[in-house]
Amino acid sequence: MSEITIKDVAKRCGVGVSTVSRAINNHPDINPATKQMIMDVIQESGYIPNNSARNLKRADAKSIAVLIKGIANPFFSKMIKIIEEETQKKHYSMELRHVESYEDEVDIALELVKEKRLRGIIFLGGYFSHSEEKLEKLEVPFVFGTVGAPPENISRASYSDVAVDDLKESKKMTEYLIQLGHKDIAILAPEPGDLSIGKLRLEGYSQALTKHGIGMKEGLVRKIDDVADTYSMENGYRITKQLIESGEHFTAIYAIADSLAIGAMRALKDAGFRVPEDISVAGYDGIELGDYVVPRLTTLRQPVEEMAKETIKLLFRIISGKERHQHIVYAGELIEKESTARLEK
Amino acid sequence: MSEITIKDVAKRCGVGVSTVSRAINNHPDINPATKQMIMDVIQESGYIPNNSARNLKRADAKSIAVLIKGIANPFFSKMIKIIEEETQKKHYSMELRHVESYEDEVDIALELVKEKRLRGIIFLGGYFSHSEEKLEKLEVPFVFGTVGAPPENISRASYSDVAVDDLKESKKMTEYLIQLGHKDIAILAPEPGDLSIGKLRLEGYSQALTKHGIGMKEGLVRKIDDVADTYSMENGYRITKQLIESGEHFTAIYAIADSLAIGAMRALKDAGFRVPEDISVAGYDGIELGDYVVPRLTTLRQPVEEMAKETIKLLFRIISGKERHQHIVYAGELIEKESTARLEK
DNA sequence: TTGTACGCGTTATCAT
DNA sequence: ATGATAACGCGTACAA
Numbered sequence: 001m002s003e004i005t006i007k008d009v010a011k012r013c014g015v016g017v018s019t020v021s022r023a024i025n026n027h028p029d030i031n032p033a034t035k036q037m038i039m040d041v042i043q044e045s046g047y048i049p050n051n052s053a054r055n056l057k058r059a060d061a062k063s064i065a066v067l068i069k070g071i072a073n074p075f076f077s078k079m080i081k082i083i084e085e086e087t088q089k090k091h092y093s094m095e096l097r098h099v100e101s102y103e104d105e106v107d108i109a110l111e112l113v114k115e116k117r118l119r120g121i122i123f124l125g126g127y128f129s130h131s132e133e134k135l136e137k138l139e140v141p142f143v144f145g146t147v148g149a150p151p152e153n154i155s156r157a158s159y160s161d162v163a164v165d166d167l168k169e170s171k172k173m174t175e176y177l178i179q180l181g182h183k184d185i186a187i188l189a190p191e192p193g194d195l196s197i198g199k200l201r202l203e204g205y206s207q208a209l210t211k212h213g214i215g216m217k218e219g220l221v222r223k224i225d226d227v228a229d230t231y232s233m234e235n236g237y238r239i240t241k242q243l244i245e246s247g248e249h250f251t252a253i254y255a256i257a258d259s260l261a262i263g264a265m266r267a268l269k270d271a272g273f274r275v276p277e278d279i280s281v282a283g284y285d286g287i288e289l290g291d292y293v294v295p296r297l298t299t300l301r302q303p304v305e306e307m308a309k310e311t312i313k314l315l316f317r318i319i320s321g322k323e324r325h326q327h328i329v330y331a332g333e334l335i336e337k338e339s340t341a342r343l344e345k
Numbered sequence: 346m347s348e349i350t351i352k353d354v355a356k357r358c359g360v361g362v363s364t365v366s367r368a369i370n371n372h373p374d375i376n377p378a379t380k381q382m383i384m385d386v387i388q389e390s391g392y393i394p395n396n397s398a399r400n401l402k403r404a405d406a407k408s409i410a411v412l413i414k415g416i417a418n419p420f421f422s423k424m425i426k427i428i429e430e431e432t433q434k435k436h437y438s439m440e441l442r443h444v445e446s447y448e449d450e451v452d453i454a455l456e457l458v459k460e461k462r463l464r465g466i467i468f469l470g471g472y473f474s475h476s477e478e479k480l481e482k483l484e485v486p487f488v489f490g491t492v493g494a495p496p497e498n499i500s501r502a503s504y505s506d507v508a509v510d511d512l513k514e515s516k517k518m519t520e521y522l523i524q525l526g527h528k529d530i531a532i533l534a535p536e537p538g539d540l541s542i543g544k545l546r547l548e549g550y551s552q553a554l555t556k557h558g559i560g561m562k563e564g565l566v567r568k569i570d571d572v573a574d575t576y577s578m579e580n581g582y583r584i585t586k587q588l589i590e591s592g593e594h595f596t597a598i599y600a601i602a603d604s605l606a607i608g609a610m611r612a613l614k615d616a617g618f619r620v621p622e623d624i625s626v627a628g629y630d631g632i633e634l635g636d637y638v639v640p641r642l643t644t645l646r647q648p649v650e651e652m653a654k655e656t657i658k659l660l661f662r663i664i665s666g667k668e669r670h671q672h673i674v675y676a677g678e679l680i681e682k683e684s685t686a687r688l689e690k
Numbered sequence: 691t692t693g694t695a696c697g698c699g700t701t702a703t704c705a706t
Numbered sequence: 707a708t709g710a711t712a713a714c715g716c717g718t719a720c721a722a
Binding site for chain 1: 714715716717718
C-alpha cells in the first residue's frame with residue numbers, strides 16, 4: 001500500500017534524487033552506468049512518477065489538448081487520429097478530453113491549461129457560444145475545428161477556426177435537389193436552440209428555396225426534438241416517420257447529417273417508399289457509413305483528413321509564433337451516389 | 346500571463362490561504378459572509394484552482410477512471426453513458442481515458458492511479474493479456490467490461506469481469522445457421538494474434554461445426570489482416586470481397602462483429618448476391634446500426650445497458666468493501682432479423 | 691558528474 | 707472562525 005516515490009528510489013540506489021530525476025528524463029549530463037543502474041532499480045521496484053507533481057513543477061510541458069464534444073460522432077474519430085499523428089511528429093503529447101454536452105468546454109479548457117501547462121487547445125464540436133471574456137482568460141492559442149458558426153460577438157482576431165462554409169455547401173446541396181426537379185423538399189433540421197452548424201445548414205436550405213422561387217413550407221421543416229443524441233439515426237428515423245404520418249407531400253428529404261439520413265431511409269423503406277425512385281434522400285458530412293448502406297447515400301463530403309491536418313498544423317504555427325490567428329475555409333464536395341434521382345414527372 | 350493562485354486570492358481578500366481553501370471546498374467551519382466575499386473575488390478575478398496541486402495533496406479523491414481501447418467502437422459509447430450516470434449518483438467523478446491500440450492499458454492505469462488518486466478502474470476493450478505481476482501493482486479495484494477472455498494466467502480472485510460467454514453464444518449463432526440448412530458457412534474471423542473475444546467467437550464457430558459433423562474448411566475462415574481498425578466495415582467489405590473472388594462455395598457468412606457483417610452485406614450486394622435469398626449474413630454484438638441497414642441484420646445481442654450498469658455497480662460494491670471480486674456472465678440474445686433465411690434446396 | 695535544498699499550488703493540522 | 711505552516715512528489719538551480 002505504500003506509495004513508492006523518487007526518494008525511495010534514490011535511497012535504494014544510493015544516489016540523490018536529482019540523479020534519479022535526470023535518469024528518468026533523459027538528461028544528458030549523467031553517467032550512463034549510473035543511469036542504467038537506476039533504471040534497473042526503477043524497473044524492478046515498479047516505481048511510477050507522479051504526474052501531478054511533475055505537472056506542478058514543470059514549466060514547459062510541450063503538450064496540447066483536444067476537447068471533443070460528442071464522443072459518438074464518427075466524424076471526430078478520424079480527425080483525432082490525424083491530430084495525434086501530427087502531434088507526435090512534433091514531439092508533443094496530446095491530452096484527449098471528452099466533454100459532456102452539458103459541460104462548458106471553455107471552463108474545462110481553463111482548468112486543463114492550469115493543470116497540465118498546455119501550449120494549445122483544439123476544440124472539436126460544441127456550440128461555440130462562448131463569451132469573449134472567458135476565451136480571453138485562455139492564455140494559450142486555440143483552434144476550433146469544424147464548428148461552422150463563428151459568432152459575431154467574438155473578435156475574429158482572437159481565435160482560429162477550420163471549417164467548411166456550411167451555409168454555402170448546404171445551399172449547394174439543396175440546389176442540387178431542386179435541379180433534379182424536386183420542389184417539395186423536406187429537411188431534417190437542428191433543434192431550435194442550435195446556434196452552430198445546424199443553424200447554418202438550415203439557413204442554406206432556406207436561401208436555396210427562396211432563390212428558386214420555392215416557398216418554404218413549415219410542414220416540411222422537421223426539427224429534432226430529442227436533443228440527447230442530436231444526430232442519431234434514431235432521431236432521423238423518428239422524425240421521418242412523423243413527417244410521413246403528417247401527410248405532407250414531399251419528394252425529397254435533405255438531412256443535415258448523414259446519420260439522420262440513414263435513419264430517414266430506413267423509415268421510408270418501412271413505410272413502403274423506394275429510395276430514390278419514390279423519394280430522394282441526401283445527407284451531409286460524408287461519413288464512411290454512407291457508402292455501406294443500400295442505396296449508397298448522396299452526401300456533401302467534408303474533407304476531414306485535410307481539415308484535421310490543417311487544424312493541428314495551424315495550431316503549431318500559432319504556438320511557435322510564426323502566424324497569427326486565421327480562419328480557414330475548406331470546400332465541401334457534393335458526392336452523388338444512389339439515394340437521389342431526378343423527379344419523375 | 347501571470348498565473349493567479351490561491352495566495353493571490355487570499356491577499357486580495359485580506360484573509361489566509363486556508364480560509365480561501367475552505368471556501369472553495371465547501372468546508373463547514375467558515376463564516377458564510379467570509380465565504381461569499383471570497384467567492385465573489387474568485388469570480389471576478391477568474392481564479393481557477395490547479396488540479397495538479399490538488400491531486401498532489403489530496404488523499405481522498407472519490408474518483409474512478411474508465412480506460413477504453415477502441416474509441417470508435419459504438420458499443421462503448423452507450424456503456425460510458427451509463428457508467429457516467431451511476432458514477433455521478435455516487436458523487437464520484439469519472440475520468441475517461443482513451444487508450445491507443447499500441448499502448449498498454451495497465452501501464453496507463455498505474456500512472457493514473459498515482460496521479461489522480463483513483464479509487465477504482467474499469468477497463469473496456471483491450472486484449473487482456475496482462476501479467477498478474479503488473480495487475481498486482483494496481484492497488485485499487487478494477488473491473489473488466491466485455492472482455493470475454495479471462496486468461497488462465499491470472500488468478501480469478503484478483504479481478505472482476507462482466508461479459509457474455511462468447512464461446513457459447515458464438516456457438517449458438519453458428520448452430521442457428523446450421524439449423525437453417527447451411528453447411529458452407531464462412532466466418533469473418535479475428536486476426537491471428539487476437540487472444541480475446543475474437544478467439545472465443547472463432548472457437549464457438551469451430552465447435553458448432555464439429556458437433557454437427559461439418560468439417561471446418563480453411564478457405565471459409567477469413568481472417569482480418571488489417572489490424573489497424575479491426576472491426577471496421579471496411580475490413581468486412583474487403584475480406585468478403587476476397588472470399589467471393591476466391592471461388593469458395595458458401596451459403597452463409599457469420600461475422601464476429603456487426604460492423605464486419607455490414608461491410609460484408611455491401612460486398613455481397615456489389616457482387617450481385619441477394620441477402621438473404623442467396624446468402625445469409627449474421628453478425629454479433631447487436632449494435633444499433635444493424636437495425637437501420639437493409640436488410641436488418643440478424644445478430645447476437647449483448648445486453649449492453651445491463652452489463653454497463655452491473656459493471657459500475659460491481660466496482661462500487663468492491664470499493665466499499667462489501668464484496669470480493671466476481672465474474673458475471675450475461676446471456677446473449679439471438680435476434681433473428683432479415684439477413685438470414687433457410688437455405689433453399 | 692552528482693547531491694542539497696528550495697519551490698511549484700494546494701490541503702490538512704495545529705494553533706489561536 | 708481563522709491563520710501560519712508543514713507536507714504532497716517532483717524538477718532544477720546551485721553548490722560541490
